[in-house]
Amino acid sequence: MQLRPKRRPRIRMRRTRPTMSARERLPGVRRWVVKIGSALLTADGQGLDRARLEEWARQIAALAAGGNEVVLVSSGSVAEGMVRLGWRSRPLRLDELQAAASVGQAGLVEAYGQAFAAFQRRVAQVLLTHDDVSHRGRYLNARRTLMTLLGLGVVPIVNENDAIAMEEIRVGDNDTLAALVVNLIDADGLVILTDQAGVFDADPRTHPEASLVPEIEAYAPELLRMAGASGGVLGRGGMQTKILAARQAADSDALTVIVDGRTPRVLERVAAGEALGTLLLPRPGRRRAARKNWLAGQRRVRGRLQVDAGAARVLREAGRSLLPIGVTAVEGDFHRGDLVACISPDGEEVARGLVNYDAREARLLMGQSSERIPAILGYDREPEFIHRDNLVTV
Numbered sequence: 340m341q342l343r344p345k346r347r348p349r350i351r352m353r354r355t356r357p358t359m360s361a362r363e364r365l366p367g368v369r370r371w372v373v374k375i376g377s378a379l380l381t382a383d384g385q386g387l388d389r390a391r392l393e394e395w396a397r398q399i400a401a402l403a404a405g406g407n408e409v410v411l412v413s414s415g416s417v418a419e420g421m422v423r424l425g426w427r428s429r430p431l432r433l434d435e436l437q438a439a440a441s442v443g444q445a446g447l448v449e450a451y452g453q454a455f456a457a458f459q460r461r462v463a464q465v466l467l468t469h470d471d472v473s474h475r476g477r478y479l480n481a482r483r484t485l486m487t488l489l490g491l492g493v494v495p496i497v498n499e500n501d502a503i504a505m506e507e508i509r510v511g512d513n514d515t516l517a518a519l520v521v522n523l524i525d526a527d528g529l530v531i532l533t534d535q536a537g538v539f540d541a542d543p544r545t546h547p548e549a550s551l552v553p554e555i556e557a558y559a560p561e562l563l564r565m566a567g568a569s570g571g572v573l574g575r576g577g578m579q580t581k582i583l584a585a586r587q588a589a590d591s592d593a594l595t596v597i598v599d600g601r602t603p604r605v606l607e608r609v610a611a612g613e614a615l616g617t618l619l620l621p622r623p624g625r626r627r628a629a630r631k632n633w634l635a636g637q638r639r640v641r642g643r644l645q646v647d648a649g650a651a652r653v654l655r656e657a658g659r660s661l662l663p664i665g666v667t668a669v670e671g672d673f674h675r676g677d678l679v680a681c682i683s684p685d686g687e688e689v690a691r692g693l694v695n696y697d698a699r700e701a702r703l704l705m706g707q708s709s710e711r712i713p714a715i716l717g718y719d720r721e722p723e724f725i726h727r728d729n730l731v732t733v
């Protein structure tokens with residue numbers, strides 16, 4: 340009897356039919372999150388690959404000089420820490436992992452600092468946990484800090500706060516962290532740099548005949564089947580978490596490109612719309628920002644702001660920010676970052692959003708013009724009670 344080689348079942352792919360090529364949207368992207376994975380950052384577990392790091396710094400600096408805003412999400416703290424501590428295998432104990440991450444994170448930011456300095460760019464270290472993006476007040480602060488850094492022309496370098504993150508507040512992998520950052524700052528492009536050319540129709544490590552998927556909807560159901568279970572020795576997520584990250588980015592209408600970070604001038608070429616890696620697309624017509632969905636879904640309204648007719652109208656019709664001057668009464672005992680409802684003079688809820696002031700401060704500021712905030716409080720903050728980015732109409 341002749342044995343026939345076992346064939347892999349063919350996967351039918353629903354690729355997005357290009358009308359205007361979706362790649363043509365990439366040159367229009369202005370705010371990027373670039374994620375660099377452990378698999379790529381360290382030369383075979385021998386420490387950080389500084390030559391590559393410098394090349395990415397050059398490209399990010401070039402994008403920034405061309406009017407783009409770029410937040411870098413970089414892994415590598417554990418890998419670098421292991422090298423600095425002389426450990427050959429990734430520890431299993433959480434405290435040792437956290438120690439390695441702390442040692443490595445210092446090295447990581449130092450290396451980026453030097454790399455970017457060669458291109459006259461400053462960097463900032465931003466360490467986040469899951470709590471920071473799900474907790475009301477810290478969410479606003481994390482967002483504001485990142486936006487301020489971008490406004491200053493600084494490149495924020497984000498990693499998970501591994502030293503303190505316990506299991507229940509861990510994001511877990513940096514693909515997911517990158518997606519959280521996309522949603523946090525309303526980025527319109529996410530580039531995930533990894534050690535493969537992109538997403539293949541099967542894991543290329545175990546299926547050398549697999550072929551690259553150039554473009555696909557992030558929510559295409561077959562995608563997760565293509566991705567093998569987990570990543571390499573240093574990385575954690577593998578392709579699965581990258582696809583889930585692309586989906587989360589797609590929820591706020593961002594485009595994701597998964598691509599080999601070793602490709603020459605990769606970031607500049609991706610941003611120019613060149614067909615590199617895999618482009619993962621949002622579903623057409625899904626425009627509502629993820630943050631707004633999240634806001635709309637929050638049930639625990641902590642307070643109510645009575646607004647006058649004019650404020651009710653601009654909130655309802657134009658989705659504008661709520662200023663202190665339009666508020667006539669403050670109900671409840673809420674804190675900065677809490678969800679509050681905006682109530683029109685006829686008693687209807689017109690909008691809800693994350694408030695920038697504590698109830699005590701709001702009572703002092705209501706009915707006043709925003710220029711008077713510093714004089715009334717003795718310190719300055721946002722001119723809005725609720726910024727339109729953090730507000731949904733009901």
Ligand SMILES: Nc1ncnc2c1ncn2[C@@H]1O[C@H](COP(=O)(O)OP(=O)(O)O)[C@@H](O)[C@H]1O
Nearest residue numbers: 376377378533539542566567570571574577578
């Ligand atoms: N369908 C697929 N296409 C490409 N890579 C895949 C696929 N399925 C699994 N992988 C694996 O995912 C790995 C990348 O994930 P990981 O090692 O976590 O990298 P990183 O550190 O960049 O996050 C690849 O080296 C590859 O072996």
Ligand SMILES: N[C@@H](CCC(=O)OP(=O)(O)O)C(=O)O
Nearest residue numbers: 376377414415416417574575
């Ligand atoms: N925050 C840790 C873990 C990051 C991580 O999971 O890495 P990866 O998903 O491979 O980019 C680190 O910097 O090593």
